[in-house]
Amino acid sequence: MENHQRRLVISLFAYAVYKDVSAIELARLAGIDLDELKNNEEIVFTSKQINDLWLNAAHLTKDELFGLHFGESLQLSALGTIGEIIKNSTTIGEALTIAANLTHLITNLFKLEIIHSKDTFTLQFVPLIAIQKDVPFSFKQTLDLFMVFSIRELDGLLFEKIKPLSVNFPYEIINTMEYERVMRCAPSQKSGAFSLTFDNKCWNMQILMANYDLQKSLLEKVASLENQVPVLEHTFQSRIYNYLLTNSYLGIVSIEEIAANFNISSRGLQRRLKEVGITYQQLADEARKSLAIHYLRSANYQVKEISYMLGYNEVSAFSKAFKRWTGTSPVDYQRSAFVQ
Known part of the structure; x- marks a missing residue:
């Protein structure tokens, strides 16, 4: 069975290298063996390694919004078999439902739930870890990655730029202009919510294979x-x-x-x-x-x-x-x- 977390970590390394960071230096700081990462399909990462990877990727690229920008650049093919399954859906709703059911294969930080109302549907990113006053850095970065990637995924499925109706976080976003540029919607602060809301008309739109x-x-x-x-x-x-x-x-x-x-x-x-x-x-x-x-x-x-x-x-x-x-x-x- 494919190691989906490993694939995502490799993509993160590739993006860091793309931004002129040494993979060797990043691996050393994160405590990850590069040879094992390349050759061992069964590699398992500790929470500390993942957190250190995000921290040092952001530090070495001098980009505090590394996860946001990584999500903007990520291709669906980077998810391997998950990407292939999503691409074989027939509608946006089907693709998102599949993605929600497979999120646990990529991250254990949150799960994805889909909430419907009369006119909208919402992608709710539900934390699987205790969120205190200070949100863990790796959680913020991973969340930014998946929220942006969800929007980009819809772009690729429909071959047009999709704009959310709302983007919500339970904490204040400092760099609002950059979030608005990437997510095409100004972020709002809403208690307990990590979410993206879209117009229901997107739900049944056909995927263009x-x-x-x-x-x-x-x-x-x-x-x-x-x-x-x-x-x-x-x-x-x-x-x-x-x-x-x-x-x-x-x-x-x-x-x-x-x-x-x-x-x-x-x-x-x-x-x-x-x-x-x-x-x-x-x-x-x-x-x-x-x-x-x-x-x-x-x-x-x-x-x-x-x-x-x-x-x-x-x-x-x-x-x-x-x-x-x-x-x-x-x-x-x-x-x-x-x-x-």
Whole structure:
């Protein structure tokens, strides 16, 4: 049986490395044997190891909202077989019900309950540990991760950005603007509540399975690039570029969003890229070009679909950009690629 907690811990390490943290240093501080993590499917983590992992990941990345940003970046595929089960649902309601029933395989800090009313449904994250005045750091981080990931999961299932009606915590949220940016809803303080509430119209919405073919294609594209390393290996621009690719199934991410996820200002991000002689717009265009060529060569998508997936409102704008990149139109490129 798959060790789902191990898979999540590996994803956490990967995200920390993505943010320029040494996996060796993080493992040492958390008291986790990296070789055992990589090779032992049966590895079990203590509460102290998990807490130290969160504490040091936040410390080394200088990001007190590490869990929030990790959730923003996490892909459903990171949940392994749980992700596959969720993807095989037919409606949002079915997917969330399955997710609620499987939460215990990933964390023992809380359980997920779904509460229905006439017009809404609420995802209630119920603590399985005693919550005193000072909420444990690892609990806060894990909760942020799962709350954000739940919203992102709906995005991927429906191929559109879903906005909660309310986001509730039993304590005051300090960085409200960043929570509102990531969760698309200003957080509210409500006694005893860790919850996300959505409009009931989402419950019976059909899952678009084609989205997962697209996301799988994206992840394969990123993996192939990471295997070609020498030019961009471990550079800041390569991390930005790969982030753009991995998260582009809802359009290319804005510079403000990606800067916030990397815990720097948009000016700081632009300055760091300028130091290596490249702009954010150049990276975004390169990501669009790479994805456009990838999609056209696959012959699975029409030009109109590709244009939409890359964030262009008009096919003509995409065609103009593609011709600037390659010297030929998307239609002609796809036709020649298919002939070859």
